[in-house]
Amino acid sequence: MVRRGRTTRSTAAILLGSIVLLGGIAASVVAAIAVFFARKVVTPVGRREEDLGIGRVDLAGGEVELYGDEVDLAGRYGLWFERDSGHARIGEVVAVGSRSARRRIEGVDFGRLDRARRGRLDGWFYLGPWEFGRSYENVVVTTPLGPAPAWYVPSETPTSRWVIQVHGRGAKRGETLRALPAAYDRGWDSLVISYRNDGEAPASVDRRYGLGGTEWEDVEAAVRFARERGAEEIVIMGWSMGGAITLQAVLRSAAVRENLVGLILESPAIDWVDILHFQGTLYGLPAEVSSMVTRLLSAPLAVTVTGIAAPIDLHSLDAVARAEEFDVPILLLASEDDGFVPIEGARRFAAARPDLVQFEVFTGARHVKLWNHDPERWTRLIEGWLARRAVDGAIDHDEDQIAG
Known part of the structure; x- marks a missing residue:
């Protein structure tokens, strides 16, 4: 009986220790995510993601096929392609498929659109x-x-x-x-x-x-x-x-x-507080992570973990x-x-x-x-x-x- 009691207490201790450990790991993960997100908010954007696929290009007919999200947006847009080495003007939607759209080409400013495979739509329609x-x-x-x-x-x-x-x-x-x-x-x-x-x-x-x-x-x-x-x-x-x-x-x-x-x-x-919470939901983050990001940017620790010269008081903005x-x-x-x-x-x-x-x-x-x-x-x-x-x-x- 004594042995059995000791075994029970030992098992309970192990379980408790495991829970504490897992809780600590979870907290560390949440903190790491918050730091990553906070750093992302204040770090200038480098090369932007090419989130669209470029399919058939008919330069003679003035049409291009695009694949991805929001390729069927109404209006005229700039299309940057091949790591911003090329730029074209994209016009009205001609036909819509499953996550694809065929659109008018209003002009190619530079680059070889007919050879491009990836790109991104941009609101910047003019270059200068x-x-x-x-x-x-x-x-x-x-x-x-x-x-x-x-x-x-x-x-x-x-x-x-x-x-x-x-x-x-x-x-x-x-x-x-x-x-x-x-x-x-x-x-x-x-x-x-x-x-x-x-x-x-x-x-x-x-x-x-x-x-x-x-x-x-x-x-x-x-x-x-x-x-x-x-x-x-x-x-x-x-x-x-x-x-x-x-x-x-x-x-x-x-x-x-x-x-x-x-x-x-x-x-x-x-x-900005509202924006960070909204952005967090887009990334599928729990509300507490977005709140942590807000607190982190305003805290002295932000200087160390994000590289900013001084904390940013988001509420003052x-x-x-x-x-x-x-x-x-x-x-x-x-x-x-x-x-x-x-x-x-x-x-x-x-x-x-x-x-x-x-x-x-x-x-x-x-x-x-x-x-x-x-x-x-x-x-x-x-x-x-x-x-x-x-x-x-x-x-x-x-x-x-x-x-x-």
Whole structure:
């Protein structure tokens, strides 16, 4: 009996030890996943995944067959292929199969599409300002980290009204070119900027994203550049993470607010906590992992495990919580079907400032692909909004003259 009791106690001890060990292993796995995810969030994107297969290419007939998810999206897109060594413009869907679609080829800019086997669709339809047949300049904006290249596209007639374009995470200046015609046609100059760690502007010491908490300084530098070139009324347009950067620039810089007359936000990153939870579900991660990522990025440990120079307080980047501090009109464009940034952040921001925010919701468009999906509506909204800003600016100017 004694032996049997000892055996029972020994077995129980072994089982308990095993449970503790397994629990420790599970906790370690969860922590490792959280660290991986946190590092991924702040690390600039290198080569992007080629997630589409390229089948039959009929250059003479102007058609290409694509395989993969979302190959049948309505609209026009850029198609990068063979590790970005080639680029083509893809148009309307001709036929749809099982996870495949045959689409029109609107043009091949460079590379051998007929030999390509892998590629990726992109919202960037244009490659440079030269495509619009209008004058432009390659200019340099002096940022706190050094000279950053930019494109300056003046309107047809001289003006003191400027739109500054701020691209998103993992993108470059070319992402924002879709907005140039709308600004040009409404008589606004455009400044298309780069910013730290985007592969064109100088890199920061840590070579990591600040999710708007550091990049805003480069937008401030762009505003100073515009003012030095004669800008008196400035609109800033931010795309995706560029939206977060733009919002932080307004909240943190008196210099940015000085000549600001409005903001345009396209598929913006407004609430990073919400975005990280949404992204976690896309990866099939438990909610506690996403919460751990949020806490990790804000903790001193983030410096060690992610390489960022300082922790990122995601709650301090929440523009909804500081919505009362904005005082210029805002055009907010977002899609119900974004698939990358949940629309809830945009809804909350619009609800917090209905007096300032014109909230326009698209359906069927993916992340920063609203123009691609419905270019007529997208362009009409931006042109109309810019036209109203010009009228408001003229009224304010006349009132100032009368007061003077």
